[in-house]
Amino acid sequence: xxxxxxxxxxxxxxxxxxxxxxxxxxxxxxxxxxxxxxxxxxxxxxxxxxxxxxxxxxxxxxxxxxxxxxxxxxxxxxxxxxxxxxxxxxxxxxxxxxxxxxxxxxxxxxxxxxxxxxxxxxxxxxxxxxxxxxxxxxxxxxxxxxxxxxxxxxxxxxxxxxxxxxxxxxxxxxxxxxxx
Amino acid sequence: xxxxxxxxxxxxxxxxxxxxxxxxxxxxxxxxxxxxxxxxxxxxxxxxxxxxxxxxxxxxxxxxxxxxxxxxxxxxxxxxxxxxxxxxxxxxxxxxxxxxxxxxxxxxxxxxxxxxxxxxxxxxx
Amino acid sequence: xxxxxxxxxxxxxxxxxxxxxxxxxxxxxxxxxxxxxxxxxxxxxxxxxxxxxxxxxxxxxxxxxxxxxxxxxxxxxxxxxxxxxxxxxxxxxxxxxxxxxxxxxxxxxxxxxxxxxxxxxxxxxxxxxxxxxxxxxxxxxxxxxxxxxxxxxxxxxxxxxxxxxxxxxxxxxxxxxxxxxxxxxxxxxxxxxxxxxxxxxxxxxxxxxxxxxxxxxxxxxxxxxxxxxxxxxxxxxxxxxxxxxxxxxxxxxxxxxxxxxxxxxxxxxxxxxxxxxxxxxxxxxxxxxxxxxxxxxxxxxxxxxxxxxxxxxxxxxxxxxxxxxxxxxxxxxxxxxxxxxxxxxxxxxxxxxxxxxxxxxx
Numbered sequence: 001x002x003x004x005x006x007x008x009x010x011x012x013x014x015x016x017x018x019x020x021x022x023x024x025x026x027x028x029x030x031x032x033x034x035x036x037x038x039x040x041x042x043x044x045x046x047x048x049x050x051x052x053x054x055x056x057x058x059x060x061x062x063x064x065x066x067x068x069x070x071x072x073x074x075x076x077x078x079x080x081x082x083x084x085x086x087x088x089x090x091x092x093x094x095x096x097x098x099x100x101x102x103x104x105x106x107x108x109x110x111x112x113x114x115x116x117x118x119x120x121x122x123x124x125x126x127x128x129x130x131x132x133x134x135x136x137x138x139x140x141x142x143x144x145x146x147x148x149x150x151x152x153x154x155x156x157x158x159x160x161x162x163x164x165x166x167x168x169x170x171x172x173x174x175x176x177x178x179x180x
Numbered sequence: 181x182x183x184x185x186x187x188x189x190x191x192x193x194x195x196x197x198x199x200x201x202x203x204x205x206x207x208x209x210x211x212x213x214x215x216x217x218x219x220x221x222x223x224x225x226x227x228x229x230x231x232x233x234x235x236x237x238x239x240x241x242x243x244x245x246x247x248x249x250x251x252x253x254x255x256x257x258x259x260x261x262x263x264x265x266x267x268x269x270x271x272x273x274x275x276x277x278x279x280x281x282x283x284x285x286x287x288x289x290x291x292x293x294x295x296x297x298x299x300x301x302x303x304x305x
Numbered sequence: 306x307x308x309x310x311x312x313x314x315x316x317x318x319x320x321x322x323x324x325x326x327x328x329x330x331x332x333x334x335x336x337x338x339x340x341x342x343x344x345x346x347x348x349x350x351x352x353x354x355x356x357x358x359x360x361x362x363x364x365x366x367x368x369x370x371x372x373x374x375x376x377x378x379x380x381x382x383x384x385x386x387x388x389x390x391x392x393x394x395x396x397x398x399x400x401x402x403x404x405x406x407x408x409x410x411x412x413x414x415x416x417x418x419x420x421x422x423x424x425x426x427x428x429x430x431x432x433x434x435x436x437x438x439x440x441x442x443x444x445x446x447x448x449x450x451x452x453x454x455x456x457x458x459x460x461x462x463x464x465x466x467x468x469x470x471x472x473x474x475x476x477x478x479x480x481x482x483x484x485x486x487x488x489x490x491x492x493x494x495x496x497x498x499x500x501x502x503x504x505x506x507x508x509x510x511x512x513x514x515x516x517x518x519x520x521x522x523x524x525x526x527x528x529x530x531x532x533x534x535x536x537x538x539x540x541x542x543x544x545x546x547x548x549x550x551x552x553x554x555x556x557x558x559x560x561x562x563x564x565x566x567x568x569x570x571x572x573x574x575x576x577x578x579x580x581x582x583x584x585x586x587x588x589x590x591x592x593x594x595x596x597x598x599x600x601x602x603x604x605x606x607x608x609x610x611x612x613x614x615x616x617x618x619x620x621x622x623x624x625x626x627x628x629x630x631x632x633x634x635x636x637x638x639x640x641x642x643x644x645x646x647x648x649x650x651x652x653x654x655x656x657x658x659x660x661x662x663x664x665x666x667x
Binding site: 048054058061073133138140148149153155156160167 | 246248249254259260261263277294300
């Protein structure tokens, strides 16, 4: 009797794989971006199933909420004519189905080869503080404090990098018809 | 916190999606359908469309988005720090938490200052 | 029948679905029509005229009439539009804002006067990470606007939506800084605990809390694209910005989304700075004045009504400001967000941290 955890896990996994395939195979960039957002959402759902609520929310906040915004901005800025894009870039539905079928075959084969995969998961530390924000923050500030600081420095470097790119762009002649 | 805590979220989400789709569907069926070329052309204050179809937009939007990501990640790191802050103070490690937080904030303030000085926060920003 | 509902196994579910229906009806069915009426009446009084007063007493049924009108309008689909996203954007618009309602605690913990076995929260989803959830959902609000503008295939719409999106993400940062200060002061990201931490003093009456409030309010206005930050929708400048090509119910959904967004942020403001449902600051809680919030099954209504009144006040402030202040120019707007609010926010965080460690309190 499959329990809820199994059902949820496999449905989430299926959606993740499907949406990842759609990201790769659809011809229009905006549509791919939407599928990717769905992917990130469902990944956050997987994190919740693992009991890591902090990571789940951060996944949505940063990936789906910030990084994908950047992607969408870039796609909008490029302003690609749909007539230019056509449907040549995208794979046909049949090849997509074939790919998904192949993936499913590989996964099922893996399941059958290692029977332990279908065993019920060990008791999830549900009610404990594992994966909660408090636990994550404590680890971050004690064991991984230098990683914490290092990430700050990496962000600073990224900012400087952005500044350098932008500075060069600002000095370069404007593209014809550029608008603010 | 239990996984089942999220159940309410999904029920609410389902209700909202149904409402949104329902409203649109109702409008589709209840509304008149009298399309005409005048009505369906892009709206530019009533005049025929002019100007290039495919404008290129400024790179400043890209800059805003990238800067936003970087500072957003900074905020994401600050949140766990802020959360445990009072616990550190109560266990007499307050100075440690303060100093560590200030180092992190300082590094990112440097980034903000850099962007400011380079003029990346001007005009569009 | 009543006995079945009240039985120990069924009641929690009735309570659960009851909460959802209650908040959903309030959010979608009550707030929007009332706010439309409020908006038009207040606008009228500010402009020294009367406003809608024909449909129903005091014009109260005006919103109903408007809603019916929007439903019956032609579902126009302009030529150059990308159909799927054109329809998706308005349907998507209200969803993120309203999802935040799921974690808003609208009253104290209650056992419904003893009906429930253990105290339950008046929150649809009592998430431990409630505040982070709100931030995450809020950051998704950008998509409906970006999609709307792009799907319209009208260069002014794209322009408007890009500017609106850039504005929203910039002020999300400022909001994040204010929120970090609140987390520092309350020591929790659970919205219920944040309210509980304000039992003795509301955060608005502390120095860093007040500064955080000053940062939060402009951010509220910018996130909802309301005046004085509504340049992306500016009627006279970019046509109507990202929803130029939208008419009928699709436009109605954007409108609804705007009001829902306003309500969510007003609720956040009350929860973070004004003590949520607590009666008065400085220790005058409901318990403090002798009102038992758990005496009868309906005792939670008074704190809830008080909370609703506070939220309503902020909604009124939204409308009031709209018809009072002139509009910011876009570069002024962005300058305010990045060069003023974010630095003040960072300084405020340092201030609170310093006060807690070295000052022994705030």
